[in-house]
Amino acid sequence: MNKIKTIFHPIIIFIGVQVAWIIMMAIWIWWYLKNRQDFKAFAERLQPELFANDLNWVVLLEGCFLMILILGGFYVIFLFWNKQAKLNQLQSNFVSSMTHELKSPLASIQLYLETLKYHDVSREESRDFVETMLNDTERLSGLIENILRSSHPDPRNMQNEFQPVDLKAFLEDVVEGHLPQFRENTIELVKDLTSVPTIMMDKRSMRMVFNNLMSNALRYTLSTRDASVTVRLIADDRNCHISFEDKGIGLNERERKRIFRKFYRVSMPETQNIVGAGLGLYISSEIVKSHGGRITVASGGKGKGSTFTITLPLSGVPAPSWWEQISAPLKMTFGHGSGGN
Numbered sequence: 001m002n003k004i005k006t007i008f009h010p011i012i013i014f015i016g017v018q019v020a021w022i023i024m025m026a027i028w029i030w031w032y033l034k035n036r037q038d039f040k041a042f043a044e045r046l047q048p049e050l051f052a053n054d055l056n057w058v059v060l061l062e063g064c065f066l067m068i069l070i071l072g073g074f075y076v077i078f079l080f081w082n083k084q085a086k087l088n089q090l091q092s093n094f095v096s097s098m099t100h101e102l103k104s105p106l107a108s109i110q111l112y113l114e115t116l117k118y119h120d121v122s123r124e125e126s127r128d129f130v131e132t133m134l135n136d137t138e139r140l141s142g143l144i145e146n147i148l149r150s151s152h153p154d155p156r157n158m159q160n161e162f163q164p165v166d167l168k169a170f171l172e173d174v175v176e177g178h179l180p181q182f183r184e185n186t187i188e189l190v191k192d193l194t195s196v197p198t199i200m201m202d203k204r205s206m207r208m209v210f211n212n213l214m215s216n217a218l219r220y221t222l223s224t225r226d227a228s229v230t231v232r233l234i235a236d237d238r239n240c241h242i243s244f245e246d247k248g249i250g251l252n253e254r255e256r257k258r259i260f261r262k263f264y265r266v267s268m269p270e271t272q273n274i275v276g277a278g279l280g281l282y283i284s285s286e287i288v289k290s291h292g293g294r295i296t297v298a299s300g301g302k303g304k305g306s307t308f309t310i311t312l313p314l315s316g317v318p319a320p321s322w323w324e325q326i327s328a329p330l331k332m333t334f335g336h337g338s339g340g341n
Contacts, residue, residue: 013078021071028063102143105136135180142211147279160202160290167240168193170203171233174210181218188228196235197314205287209295212280213244213308220248220306239293240314245307251299259297260285288312 112129115121121129171193182189217229230245251259258264262282281295288295293312299305 017071017074021067025064025067028067032063102140105140108136109133131180142208145208160205162200162202164198165201165203165206167199167201167242168195168233170206171210171231171242174207174214175231177211178214178218182229185218185221186227187218187221188226190228190230192230193233194235196233196240199240199312199314201291201312202287206291209284209287209310210242212284213310216280216308217244217246217248221246235314238314239311241309241311243307243309245305247305250302250304251297251306252301256297256299260295 112133116126116129172191175189175191179189214229214231221227221229226247228247230243232241232243232245234241260281262279264282285295288310291312293310295308295310298307298309
C-alpha cells in the first residue's frame, strides 16, 4: 500500500509527466523531420521543383508551442491541486486538534463537577477543584479567542484599546497566573524583569500573547532536573524586549521559518501528545505587529531550547502609513487577510 502511495505521489507524477513530455516532444520532432525527408525523396523522384528547400519552421514551431501550452496547463493544474491537498490536510489536522482541545477541558470540568455533586469533599479539595475548573475554562476561552482572531479577515486590523501600561507589573501578573502549572510540571520559573517606561498597548490582546508564549514554553519543556523557563524584560533607547526562554525540544532552521504560519505545528515524536491547534503563535505575531512591534524566535537546534522575543516600541504605536489606511478598507471588503502556508 505504501509503495502505491509513493508511486502516485504528486511530485512523482509531475516528474513522470515532464519526462513523458520530453520524450513525446523528441518523438514528434523526429517524426516531422523523417516524414519531411521521405516526402523530399518522393518529390525529387517525381518533380523536384514542387518541394521547397527551406525547412517549414512555422509548422514545427506551432507544434512545439502547442506542446508547451499543454505542459503549462498541466503545471497550473498541478499547482492548484497541490495547494488544495495541503489545505485539506491543514483542515483535517485542525479539526483533529480542535476536537482534542475542546474535549479535554470539558471532560475535566465534567469530572470535577460530578465529583462535587456525588461525593463529600473537604473545603480544601473543593477549592482545588474550582481552581482547576477555572483554569480549564480560561483555556477554553483562550482557544475560542484564538479561533475568532484567526477567522478575522485581517487580525492586525481588529480594534485595539490602547492605554498606558506598566509592563513589569503586567508581566508579573501574567506569570503569576501560570505558577500552578509550573509547580505541577516541576519546572523552575526564573524572572528577570527590569522596570521600563510606561508603554501604550491593548492589555487584553497582549495578555493573550504572553499567555500563548508562556503556555508554549511549558508545553515544550521536558520535565527534567534542570527544566526551567526564564522570562526577561529589558529596554534600550527605543524599544523594550520581552523574551521567553525555555530548555525544551528546540527548533531547526526550517521550523523557525514556519513557526508563525497559521495552523503550523512542529512535527516530531516528542510533540505528538502535546495539545495545540497551531494558532497561538500566528495570532501572537499578528497582535504584536498591530502594536508596531515584532516577534522573533531563536534556537540552537533540536534539544537546545528556544527563545521567543517580543520587541515593542517605547514611543508608542506608530501611525499607519497612507497605504495601510487605503488598503485596510479594501481588505475588509474583499476579504484579503493574512494567511499561513
